[in-house]
Amino acid sequence: MTNGTFNPIIMVPMFIAYLILFVIAEIFLLKNKMNKKISIILLILSIIIPGFILGALANPVFAIQQIIMGFYNIIQNPVAFSMIFPSLLPMIIILLFFILSTILFGRTFCAYVCPLGSAQELISRVQFKSKIKKSKYIVNIPSKYLNYVRLGFFILMIIIALTVGIAIFQLINPFMGFTIFRNLTSITTIILPIILLAIVLISSLFIYRPWCRIFCPFGMIAWLMSRFSIFKLRRTADCTDCKACEKVCPTKESYRESKKSACYQCVRCIDICPNDAIKFKK
Ligand code: SF4
Ligand code: SF4
Ligand code: SF4
Known part of the structure; x- marks a missing residue:
């Protein structure tokens, strides 16, 4: 799986775990x-089950990189198209599932299913302390700048992959x-990923979801798709415009x-609203 081949023994339980967590969160x-x-x-369930137990394989970054x-x-x-394309189908199906779920329900996958998220x-x-009525992130970079960085990395990833054949995102x-418990026999091969994971997690203390908002290629696709999502958090008529929710939202x-x-x-925002005026609905 780590070299890009489809391994149903790894992929099927992962997909089932994703699906179960997604359905529970959606309910x-x-x-x-x-x-x-x-x-x-x-x-916690997402970090433990699809994360450390199943090794986060597949994940959206891997799927995008493998397709490219x-x-x-x-x-x-080109003559090998009929051999190569079927091997990409599982990745394409997984990616389509992520994208379709985003169009329907917004970023539930990113919120509660993706172990890295x-x-x-x-x-x-x-x-975040809900009693302090504002977000407390030390570094709060406006989304429009983050999107330029993310788009730049995405384009760079495609150019490098299609020209010199290096899966740059898979390297970083x-x-x-998360494969630490699956690769105990060859710990040297996962030292770099563990360091990268540690950097992302430590950065999360200072920047809200740094990997999701600055680098993740699926984060960029989900950002575009969720604009059109059918279900999303919306204010109801009970809203008194007190703006408490706006102060605590880490992404404005x-x-x-x-x-x-x-x-x-x-x-x-839901937790802090004094009037219970934010609902997940059409
Ligand atoms: S943006 Fe990427 S890393 Fe973040 S939760 Fe979504 S898929 Fe996971
Ligand atoms: S916290 Fe509730 S009442 Fe206040 S602005 Fe937000 S939705 Fe409206
Ligand atoms: S605070 Fe509300 S609007 Fe902001 S990211 Fe969280 S759920 Fe979304």
Whole structure:
């Protein structure tokens, strides 16, 4: 799997774990029962099960990188298209699942299923104190700048992959740090991913979801797709415009007209609203 071949023994349990966590999170969101306690339980489950137990294989970064590398191989050897394309299908299906879920329900996958997102979110809770009525991130970079950086990395990844055939994102993919318990026999091969994962997690103390918002290629795709998501957090008629939710939102997405493209469904806004005026709905 780590060299890009489809291994159903690894992939199928992973996909099932993703699906189960996704459905559980969606049930709580749709019933408007998601709160801080439930979200923390889901975050921990996501870090443990698809994360450390299943090794975060596959993950969206890996899927995107493998699809691009597949196209590199097809460009190099067009006659092998009929052999290469079927091997890419599992990755394409996984990526389509992530994208479709984002169009339907916004960033629930990023919020409660992705182990790397969950780990960053959980660490960010150290920064967040609901009694302090504003977000406390030490570094708060505006989303528009983050998107330029993320887009730049995405384009660079495609150019390098399609021209010289190097899977640059796979080299720096912090998801691979979750394979620590699967690779105990060859610890040297995962030292770099563990260091990368540690850097991302430590940075999460100071920047809200640094990997998601600065580097993750799927984060950029999800940012674009979730603008059009059918279900999202919306204010109801009970809103008195007190703006408490806007002060605690780590991505500044809680204002009324927001398209919620950078909303990670963290429910900080829901928890702090004095009028129970934020619902997950059409
Ligand atoms: S943006 Fe990327 S790393 Fe972050 S939660 Fe989504 S898929 Fe995971
Ligand atoms: S916290 Fe609630 S009442 Fe206040 S602005 Fe936000 S949605 Fe409206
Ligand atoms: S609007 Fe902001 S505070 Fe509310 S769930 Fe989304 S990211 Fe969290």
